[in-house]
Amino acid sequence: MSPANWFSLLKPTSARIYTRAVLLGLAIGCLICFTNLSLGLQSGWISMMSIQSALIGFLISKMLPRPLSPQEIIVVQTTAVATGTMPLAAGFVGILPALTLLDQQRDGTPLFQVVSTAHLISTRTGYRQVEDEEEDVPSLEAVPDVPQTLPDERGDTIERDTVEHEGWQDLIWSFLASGSLTLCAYFFPVLFAIPAFGDYLAKEWLWFFTPSLSYGMFVGWAILSPLSKELGWAPGPVGDMSNGARGWILWISLGIMCADSLISLLPVAYEYVEDAIRPWRRGYTSIRESNDQDKQHETETEDRLVPNKWVIIGLFFSVAIGTLLVWIVFGHEGIKPWATLLGFILGGMLSIIGVRALGETDLNPVSGLGKVSQLFFAWIQPGNIVANIIAGGVAEAGAQQAGDLMQDLKTGHLCHASPRAQFFGQLIGSSVSIVITTTAYMFYNRAYVIPGPSFPAPTAYVWLSLARLLRDGQLPENSATFMVIFSTLFAVLSATKTYASRRNLHYAKWIPSGVAFAIGFLNTPSFSIARLIGGVMEYFYRTKFSKEGGDIRLIVIASGFVLGEGVVSIVSLVLKILGVGVASCIGCGHGLCGGCPLAS
Numbered sequence: 001m002s003p004a005n006w007f008s009l010l011k012p013t014s015a016r017i018y019t020r021a022v023l024l025g026l027a028i029g030c031l032i033c034f035t036n037l038s039l040g041l042q043s044g045w046i047s048m049m050s051i052q053s054a055l056i057g058f059l060i061s062k063m064l065p066r067p068l069s070p071q072e073i074i075v076v077q078t079t080a081v082a083t084g085t086m087p088l089a090a091g092f093v094g095i096l097p098a099l100t101l102l103d104q105q106r107d108g109t110p111l112f113q114v115v116s117t118a119h120l121i122s123t124r125t126g127y128r129q130v131e132d133e134e135e136d137v138p139s140l141e142a143v144p145d146v147p148q149t150l151p152d153e154r155g156d157t158i159e160r161d162t163v164e165h166e167g168w169q170d171l172i173w174s175f176l177a178s179g180s181l182t183l184c185a186y187f188f189p190v191l192f193a194i195p196a197f198g199d200y201l202a203k204e205w206l207w208f209f210t211p212s213l214s215y216g217m218f219v220g221w222a223i224l225s226p227l228s229k230e231l232g233w234a235p236g237p238v239g240d241m242s243n244g245a246r247g248w249i250l251w252i253s254l255g256i257m258c259a260d261s262l263i264s265l266l267p268v269a270y271e272y273v274e275d276a277i278r279p280w281r282r283g284y285t286s287i288r289e290s291n292d293q294d295k296q297h298e299t300e301t302e303d304r305l306v307p308n309k310w311v312i313i314g315l316f317f318s319v320a321i322g323t324l325l326v327w328i329v330f331g332h333e334g335i336k337p338w339a340t341l342l343g344f345i346l347g348g349m350l351s352i353i354g355v356r357a358l359g360e361t362d363l364n365p366v367s368g369l370g371k372v373s374q375l376f377f378a379w380i381q382p383g384n385i386v387a388n389i390i391a392g393g394v395a396e397a398g399a400q401q402a403g404d405l406m407q408d409l410k411t412g413h414l415c416h417a418s419p420r421a422q423f424f425g426q427l428i429g430s431s432v433s434i435v436i437t438t439t440a441y442m443f444y445n446r447a448y449v450i451p452g453p454s455f456p457a458p459t460a461y462v463w464l465s466l467a468r469l470l471r472d473g474q475l476p477e478n479s480a481t482f483m484v485i486f487s488t489l490f491a492v493l494s495a496t497k498t499y500a501s502r503r504n505l506h507y508a509k510w511i512p513s514g515v516a517f518a519i520g521f522l523n524t525p526s527f528s529i530a531r532l533i534g535g536v537m538e539y540f541y542r543t544k545f546s547k548e549g550g551d552i553r554l555i556v557i558a559s560g561f562v563l564g565e566g567v568v569s570i571v572s573l574v575l576k577i578l579g580v581g582v583a584s585c586i587g588c589g590h591g592l593c594g595g596c597p598l599a600s
Contacts, residue, residue, distance in 0.1 A: 029083025035566020040093030174560025216520020260514025261368020
């Protein structure tokens with residue numbers, strides 16, 4: 001069904017308007033999809049790019065004969081985010097690479113139908129969440145300002161002037177700079193693997209610089225990595241994920257992530273339990289009275305909301321199709337149909353917790369929720385690595401998609417956009433992105449080794465390592481001791497940070513995040529050094545030179561850098577498939593450059 005037909009279910013007067021917004025959102029989302037796939041396979045993480053989508057939609061809108069309204073910009077953002085985040089939701093940055101690392105002939109994974117399942121679960125619960133909850137999602141506070149900078153009767157604003165007068169210029173120049181560097185790095189691979197500390201440290205200890213979290217990097221790669229190597233705990237090459245230092249510190253990273261995620265989820269889970277038992281303490285409330293209260297609280301008309309009938313029918317078919325596809329691909333040896341069904345149910349429950357945590361902390365703990373699902377499936381299907389990884393992927397995808405839609409609905413609620421239009425926008429965006437993401441991954445897998453030097457897919461090893469640990473119970477030498485020490489430390493820090501954040505204590509922002517710390521372990525120093533430099537430059541500009549409206553300008557520039565590398569990586573991909581080789585390997589004495597023949 002075409003977007004025009006989908007939107008015929010809306011009011012006839014608005015179908016053409018929203019179709020225009022969806023088409024623009026699809027175009028922007030496809031660019032973000034390629035960017036996130038490249039970024040995810042390199043670092044293991046993606047970006048929603050909500051603000052970036054709204055900004056680019058607004059800038060393009062200024063070129064149209066009739067600019068988009070704020071409500072249409074919200075639909076653009078919703079569609080673009082749904083299209084752009086599919087690499088994580090469908091498991092292409094972690095789950096699929098993890099399955100290809102198995103020592104079994106299972107080198108594929110189905111496109112999880114939890115995408116539409118999560119939409120249907122979160123459409124009703126998510127909209128109720130953004131109305132009932134008092135939390136302000138911090139990262140969304142700037143998003144409604146973007147559509148509101150469109151001309152209206154209230155006059156000009158500083159943000160609108162900044163975007164209109166400098167937005168395109170900043171975006172184009174940053175895009176060209178990043179894109180040019182990415183293209184040059186294809187022909188001269190050393191540009192993305194600069195041996196800034198010498199060839200020896202680059203080759204033996206992976207200390208090189210990629211111009212593209214740093215306390216975690218320092219502890220992991222400057223202290224624990226040499227320690228494990230010199231004491232013989234990790235005798236293999238440093239970069240070896242099986243018996244090298246990189247694989248050894250992976251376990252410490254895994255312990256930190258699990259401890260931090262689980263501790264941060266406890267207050268949210270406690271509140272849900274408390275909310276569930278509160279009616280039993282106070283006595284029953286009649287169903288009629290409860291429904292009347294809901295209707296009085298509802299601020300949207302029925303024609304703008306997603307009907308419950310759609311949710312129930314769609315949820316049933318999504319779960320049924322998803323269970324069938326998983327069974328077809330993996331058979332009885334992979335994951336039992338009843339276990340798949342249970343995985344969908346568990347994923348839906350964890351998605352609700354993720355949405356609540358996102359609203360309170362501005363962080364969607366998808367990684368932690370995935371680990372919870374893995375722990376549960378290690379109990380109900382012990383020894384089955386495939387089932388364990390798939391179960392974790394279902395929970396992660398459900399939480400991520402539900403969180404995305406909740407954020408979009410919150411923004412739409414602030415700007416009075418139609419929830420039904422947003423629902424269709426995300427559903428269309430996700431459906432289109434399944435084809436785009438699958439095709440893109442096939443090309444990347446054809447041109448590069450995944451995991452490999454160019455695209456290490458670090459989170460794939462996290463999924464696989466935890467699944468193997470739950471099956472075998474074996475850890476590298478002395479890694480268990482350090483796992484306990486660091487897990488305990490960050491469990492305490494996470495509890496302290498959660499306590500301080502909920503009471504708005506000033507020292508909360510100075511307590512390090514366990515997940516961010518662990519990322520420094522997962523990624524090689526090249527990524528962390530680049531992010532450190534970017535963070536220092538941003539802070540220096542913000543404190544020394546930034547004027548009013550400077551924050552929005554920084555976002556535009558950063559968007560150009562990210563999109564430039566992601567979009568031009570498509571050109572590099574095409575050149576690689578066509579067999580176009582590098583121009584020179586000068587300076588690449590360490591053999592770690594992605595396109596270098598020595599690294600192939």
